Amino acid sequence: MTLKELDIPAAAVARRGRGGYAWMRLALKLSTAALDWLIIAATSYATSLVYSRVSSGEWWTTTSQATLAMLVASTFVMLSAVRSQYVIGNYVGARRAFGTTLTMWGATFLTLMAFAFATKTTDVFSRVAVILTFLVGLPAVLVTRELTGRLLTLGSKFGVIPARRVMLVGRESDVTDFARRYQPWNAGMHIAGTGLLSAEDGSVGRDDIARIAGQAREMQLDDVLIIVPWSQTETIDRLVDGFMRIPVTIHLGPERIFDRFQDVHIAKAGGIASLQLGRPPLTAGEVMAKRALDITLGSFALFLLTPVLILVAIAIKLDSPGPVLFMQRRLGFNQRAFQIVKFRTMTVMDDGDVVRQATRNDQRVTRVGRYLRRWNIDELPQLLNVLAGQMSLVGPRPHAVAHDRAFDERIALYARRHNVKPGITGWAQVHGLRGETDTVEKMKARVEHDLFYIDNWSILLDIEILFRTVLSRKAYDNAF
Numbered sequence: 001m002t003l004k005e006l007d008i009p010a011a012a013v014a015r016r017g018r019g020g021y022a023w024m025r026l027a028l029k030l031s032t033a034a035l036d037w038l039i040i041a042a043t044s045y046a047t048s049l050v051y052s053r054v055s056s057g058e059w060w061t062t063t064s065q066a067t068l069a070m071l072v073a074s075t076f077v078m079l080s081a082v083r084s085q086y087v088i089g090n091y092v093g094a095r096r097a098f099g100t101t102l103t104m105w106g107a108t109f110l111t112l113m114a115f116a117f118a119t120k121t122t123d124v125f126s127r128v129a130v131i132l133t134f135l136v137g138l139p140a141v142l143v144t145r146e147l148t149g150r151l152l153t154l155g156s157k158f159g160v161i162p163a164r165r166v167m168l169v170g171r172e173s174d175v176t177d178f179a180r181r182y183q184p185w186n187a188g189m190h191i192a193g194t195g196l197l198s199a200e201d202g203s204v205g206r207d208d209i210a211r212i213a214g215q216a217r218e219m220q221l222d223d224v225l226i227i228v229p230w231s232q233t234e235t236i237d238r239l240v241d242g243f244m245r246i247p248v249t250i251h252l253g254p255e256r257i258f259d260r261f262q263d264v265h266i267a268k269a270g271g272i273a274s275l276q277l278g279r280p281p282l283t284a285g286e287v288m289a290k291r292a293l294d295i296t297l298g299s300f301a302l303f304l305l306t307p308v309l310i311l312v313a314i315a316i317k318l319d320s321p322g323p324v325l326f327m328q329r330r331l332g333f334n335q336r337a338f339q340i341v342k343f344r345t346m347t348v349m350d351d352g353d354v355v356r357q358a359t360r361n362d363q364r365v366t367r368v369g370r371y372l373r374r375w376n377i378d379e380l381p382q383l384l385n386v387l388a389g390q391m392s393l394v395g396p397r398p399h400a401v402a403h404d405r406a407f408d409e410r411i412a413l414y415a416r417r418h419n420v421k422p423g424i425t426g427w428a429q430v431h432g433l434r435g436e437t438d439t440v441e442k443m444k445a446r447v448e449h450d451l452f453y454i455d456n457w458s459i460l461l462d463i464e465i466l467f468r469t470v471l472s473r474k475a476y477d478n479a480f
Contacts, residue, residue, distance in 0.1 A: 028161070029086045032148060036080065036141065037073040043140045044069035044133040051129055068125050072133055076108040076141075088161070088188060091149040101145065102459075103285060105138050156188055164188060167216050169195040169239060170227030170253070178227045178253060192219045197228075197235075204235050209242035217246050227253040281419050281454045289459055294393050297466070298386040305380060312368075312377060316344055319368040325381060327351075330398035333421045338390040340398060343378040345369025355400040357436045375476065376469070382424045394462040395423025396450035397434070407443050414443075417450045420457070425475070427453035427461075430468040432477035 048065040080086060083104065109130075116125070155161035166189045168175045175194055178184075185191060195212030197204055216224060224243050228235050236252065243250050257277070258264050267276040282290065313324045326344040328351045329337050346364045350356060358365060358373070365373065372378040385391040391398070396417040399407070408414045428434070428449035437443040453461070469475045 025088055028088050028152070032088075032091065033077050033081060033086045035144060035148060037077045039140050039144045040076055040137055041069040041073035043137045044072050044129075047132045047136050048126070048129045051126070051132055055128075064124050064126070065129065068129060068133065071112055072108060072137065075111055076104060079107055079111070080104050088152065091145075091152045101142060102138065102289075105134075105141065106285075109134055153186075153188075164222040165190050165192040165219065166223045166225055167191075167193050167195055167219060167221050167248075168225050168227055168253075169212060170197060172196050174227045174229075181259075182254075184225075189223075192221060195224075204238050209238060212239075213242045213246060216243065216248060221246075221248045223249045223251055225251045225253050230255055281457060286457070290392060290457075290462065291389075293459060293462060294386050297393060298383050302383045302387070305383075308377075309380060312343055312372065312380075315368045316366075316372075320347065320366045322347070322349075328355075329401050330422065331401060331404050331418055332390050332398060333418060335415065335418045337401065338385070340391075341381040341384050343369075343372055343381060345372050345378045351400070355402045357403075357438070359436055359438075376425075379424050386424065390421070392421040392423045393425070394453075394465045395421050395426055396453065397426050397429060397446075398422035403437075407437075407440075407447075410440055411444055411447055413451065414447055416454070417447065420454055425465060425469040426450060427465060430465055430472055430475045432474040434477070 045065060048068065052065075083100070084090075085100070085104065152161050166184065168178065168191060170178070172194075175196065179191070193215060195215060197208055224246075226236060226239050228239070230236070230252070240250060254264070261277045263276075263279065265276055267274050316324050323344055326342045326346075326349060327339045328342075328349075330340045332338045345366060346358065346362075346369060347366060348364050369378070382391055386393055404414075426449075428446040431449055433442070433446045433449055437446065453465075
């Protein structure tokens, strides 16, 4: 595939000045910020009115209701603007980040609480109205931003939304490969032209620099993207020196290794700058939020299901000789070993270097055990592991240590499953990927779903998985 087949021009001259695009992008930033403000203010005010209606039976308005609406909306927009959330690139062609919005939303209410405490005005606002605004406002903001992002992305593809004018610089093969792999026109970029290096090894001389810089100056670009292997430092230095004389933003194109990571950015520690390729899947705040969900729902479930657990224990004891509970070594977060707790469903208690998985019509499974395994009831004692902090309600299912060792040698990134706490249920389980893993392909499918969960975690995803664990038929597939 060539540049011509990708519809990328070798050179072009802008018909509209860069200033015109800048004004349009500024207008879009202001519009997205204003939309956030209106949605939040309207949601907060409407929530207060509904609460008044329910609590007193009347529709009434007070100054505090309007003040709360304006304070929440203004604080959220201000914090988002400081974090550069209204850059059009965050909407066009980008996956809207739930975590960032949640952080901004939480910071908004922490800021308002601190302000109310400092000014001794905590009694001015209704506590119920504040809580309802927090609970109802976040989904409203998320839905609004998602819809706005889709509209702006669609507008960018049709040329209605002003995309950033970009020039790709490098060897033709490298530029073509970059365009085919990343399709920058779907990420808010308009490829105004290319600056192709004449030498096969990608080196650049004065003639190349003068020619490419002249094209870039005439195009009135926003950005120049240098698509040159990072090992060619001399070539990169010369190109950067040439483009420093032009009012454009200079970018160094991605290396192939970036494709393996979702969040690549420059990190600074004092005077040291480094390229951060990866980090733990969950931030400290996300770990705290997930743990709070585990403790809250886990405690409630254990309290609610205690009669069921007692009845199951009695049934196991009456059905076959042996202990009620089965404990086995599993690897948890950061590959730390722990003892998982389950109801005993088999006549054996394997926990050595060789662990034979249960198979369909396995004679080792007890009569009561068949029902417990069929309906996932044997997993309920793991609520104790959750409350002890060894497991989470949702996460990759932990396997026997012997199986971990075997599959870690045969499946790439298998051990990455241990970068989060294992779960009682998970994304793989609600897609029917459970039971015996007698082939590498079956385990690979399970691992792929586990890694998707790790890379796309959110509180909402955890809640969805919990609901699907109970209500979805697939969650009960391959249970024997």
